Amino acid sequence: xxxxxxxxxxxxxxxxxxxxxxxxxxxxxxxxxxxxxxxxxxxxxxxxxxxxxxxxxxxxxxxxxxxxxxxxxxxxxxxxxxxxxxxxxxxxxxxxxxxxxxxxxxxxxxxxxxxxxxxxxxxxxxxxxxxxxxxxxxxxxxxxxxxxxxxxxxxxxxxxxxxxxxxxxxxxxxxxxxxxxxxxxxxxxxxxxxxxxxxxxxxxxxxxxxxxxxxxxxxxxxxxxxxxxxxxxxxxxxxxxxxxxxxxxxxxxxxxxxxxxxxxxxxxxxxxxxxxxxxxxxxxxxxxxxxxxxxxxxxxxxxxxxxxxxxxxxxxxxxxxxxxxxxxxxxxxxxxxxxxxxxxxxxxxxxxxxxxxxxxxxxxxxxxxxxxxxxxxxxxxxxxxxxxxxxxxxxxxxxxxxxxxxxxxxxxxxxxxxxxxxxxxxxxxxxxxxxxxxxxxxxxxxxxxxxxxxxxxxxxxxxxxxxxxxxxxxxxxxxxxxxxxxxxxxxxxxxxxxxxxxxxxxxxxxxxxxxxxxxxxxxxxxxxxxxxxxxxxxxxxxxxxxxxxxxxxxxxxxxxxxxxxxxxxxxxxxxxxxxxxx
Numbered sequence: 001x002x003x004x005x006x007x008x009x010x011x012x013x014x015x016x017x018x019x020x021x022x023x024x025x026x027x028x029x030x031x032x033x034x035x036x037x038x039x040x041x042x043x044x045x046x047x048x049x050x051x052x053x054x055x056x057x058x059x060x061x062x063x064x065x066x067x068x069x070x071x072x073x074x075x076x077x078x079x080x081x082x083x084x085x086x087x088x089x090x091x092x093x094x095x096x097x098x099x100x101x102x103x104x105x106x107x108x109x110x111x112x113x114x115x116x117x118x119x120x121x122x123x124x125x126x127x128x129x130x131x132x133x134x135x136x137x138x139x140x141x142x143x144x145x146x147x148x149x150x151x152x153x154x155x156x157x158x159x160x161x162x163x164x165x166x167x168x169x170x171x172x173x174x175x176x177x178x179x180x181x182x183x184x185x186x187x188x189x190x191x192x193x194x195x196x197x198x199x200x201x202x203x204x205x206x207x208x209x210x211x212x213x214x215x216x217x218x219x220x221x222x223x224x225x226x227x228x229x230x231x232x233x234x235x236x237x238x239x240x241x242x243x244x245x246x247x248x249x250x251x252x253x254x255x256x257x258x259x260x261x262x263x264x265x266x267x268x269x270x271x272x273x274x275x276x277x278x279x280x281x282x283x284x285x286x287x288x289x290x291x292x293x294x295x296x297x298x299x300x301x302x303x304x305x306x307x308x309x310x311x312x313x314x315x316x317x318x319x320x321x322x323x324x325x326x327x328x329x330x331x332x333x334x335x336x337x338x339x340x341x342x343x344x345x346x347x348x349x350x351x352x353x354x355x356x357x358x359x360x361x362x363x364x365x366x367x368x369x370x371x372x373x374x375x376x377x378x379x380x381x382x383x384x385x386x387x388x389x390x391x392x393x394x395x396x397x398x399x400x401x402x403x404x405x406x407x408x409x410x411x412x413x414x415x416x417x418x419x420x421x422x423x424x425x426x427x428x429x430x431x432x433x434x435x436x437x438x439x440x441x442x443x444x445x446x447x448x449x450x451x452x453x454x455x456x457x458x459x460x461x462x463x464x465x466x467x468x469x470x471x472x473x474x475x476x477x478x479x480x481x482x483x484x485x486x487x488x489x490x491x492x493x494x495x496x497x498x499x500x501x502x503x504x505x506x507x508x509x510x511x512x513x514x515x516x517x518x519x520x521x522x523x524x525x526x527x528x529x530x531x532x533x534x535x536x537x538x539x540x541x542x543x544x545x546x547x548x549x550x551x552x553x554x555x556x557x558x559x560x561x562x563x564x565x566x567x568x569x570x571x572x573x574x575x576x577x578x579x580x581x582x
Contacts, residue, residue: 017177025170045118048133048144051076055142056135065089077130077145081108088140093125100124102143107134111141120148194222252337254284258330260300261285272337276316287335292316296325296335303327320344351414365399368392405538408467409521412545419461419549421574426456426465430488433469440477448473450488458498459573464546471539472502472566480506480564496571497552503565508558515556519544550574 055078058068069078069091080089085103090096102108110117111134122129130145252269262284274280276292288297292314299310308327319341327333372392375385434448441448476486484506492499514525521541547554547568554568
């Protein structure tokens with residue numbers, strides 16, 4: 001079978017090269033004959049062009065054309081034609097005025113367009129075949145013709161020496177092609193044997209490829225094949241490990257093809273899936289027709305290329321599940337189901353703890369106020385009374401602020417739907433804020449200004465937008481120092497967001513590792529700093545959550561020339577179903 005294949009391939013490659021070289025040879029021969037004929041034709045036309053120029057010179061000297069023609073060879077025919085095609089003179093035809101109009105003769109048309117023209121045809125005047133050559137002058141055409149007889153044909157005929165040379169070269173190339181096809185056939189046979197052995201998994205020893213370029217390619221293919229086989233074994237082993245991990249995972253995982261066909265899933269996925277759905281089943285593909293997973297189906301049906309992740313919280317049967325969708329580069333995807341009931345309970349406990357803290361803080365506030373009333377009713381030195389009263393009142397303000405801030409954070413997390421959206425003019429909001437904080441700004445000898453259009457508005461919650469700028473300004477008044485300039489700027493916008501910069505030229509934060517934690521609750525750069533300036537420690541956390549409520553982001557950075565800058569975005573319009581806080 002191998003020899004039969006080799007002969008067949010040798011014949012195929014031989015015939016292919018033979019056809020290509022034959023076409024190439026025929027093309028060369030035709031091109032050479034065409035070029036030689038063109039060269040000889042041009043040589044004749046150069047002679048005829050000389051006769052035409054001599055005729056034109058004689059006409060300009062007003063000499064007789066008959067006397068001039070006597071100097072030309074006897075077989076030369078000279079014709080004078082005006083621009084309308086009327087024959088004015090012909091040395092062969094004695095009465096040229098009876099001849100047909102020559103305006104449509106091919107050589108005349110070519111001379112009209114290109115100054116010169118030629119044609120080979122039989123004359124309608126004397127039925128003799130001529131090689132015509134026409135040239136356009138200032139007032140007429142001069143046509144010179146040479147009889148297209150045996151002598152002219154032989155002159156224009158191509159030389160056969162080149163043809164003989166090509167035939168000999170062609171025969172030599174046939175032998176070379178036959179030899180080359182034999183070498184190619186041997187190498188191809190080895191490659192065929194290799195592919196057959198690899199396909200049958202019968203490749204037990206290295207192939208003996210010929211010592212040529214194809215043999216080198218064959219050795220490389222064989223080497224890559226062995227490497228690929230080793231890689232396949234390694235991938236298979238890793239796949240088995242991954243499957244074992246998926247089976248033992250505490251998450252329910254199911255993999256889908258781009259057309260939503262099920263590829264693989266673990267038992268926990270079916271367990272969680274059946275807990276959520278109304279009827280028990282063992283087909284994860286039914287997920288896309290279940291009402292509890294409608295949002296996942298809508299995400300997969302209408303998602304854009306820049307959205308590869310989606311998360312859905314499902315409350316069902318007294319449990320809370322998180323369904324996550326991860327879309328891969330080839331548009332296949334996985335759906336992961338997690339039971340987060342315990343985590344949700346923990347989160348609720350934390351929130352309840354925050355509520356309890358708020359409740360517990362009211363007790364000392366009441367006690368402090370009661371103490372103040374007692375102090376005020378007892379005869380104590382006036383200076384001391386004022387001192388204790390002032391200190392107690394300052395602590396009351398701090399505690400009251402803490403209660404208020406914690407309540408606001410809790411409301412943003414648990415009842416974000418209760419914040420109603422309305423159109424808020426930001427410059428008007430800033431004017432009201434500056435009026436509210438005017439006394440504090442004056443005490444610090446600080447200035448507050450902004451740079452944005454007067455009609456800049458956001459459809460959001462007025463109280464939360466006010467809280468953003470109020471807490472940033474409080475932060476600057478308390479910590480930036482004296483003689484500080486506060487500058488608020490809308491520095492950019494796009495289709496959906498406004499981009500704001502809130503900056504001051506104060507002391508900034510020298511230790512930059514604090515910057516990433518500024519928005520954490522109760523995070524303090526230094527306790528002493530807080531005691532001196534007051535504050536609940538929740539202001540910037542409120543700012544962050546209020547920005548998140550408006551679908552934005554915020555970062556803090558030190559300015560190059562000193563001071564602190566907050567860069568944040570606010571959506572031009574918020575929707576209640578897209579509110580997120582942290």
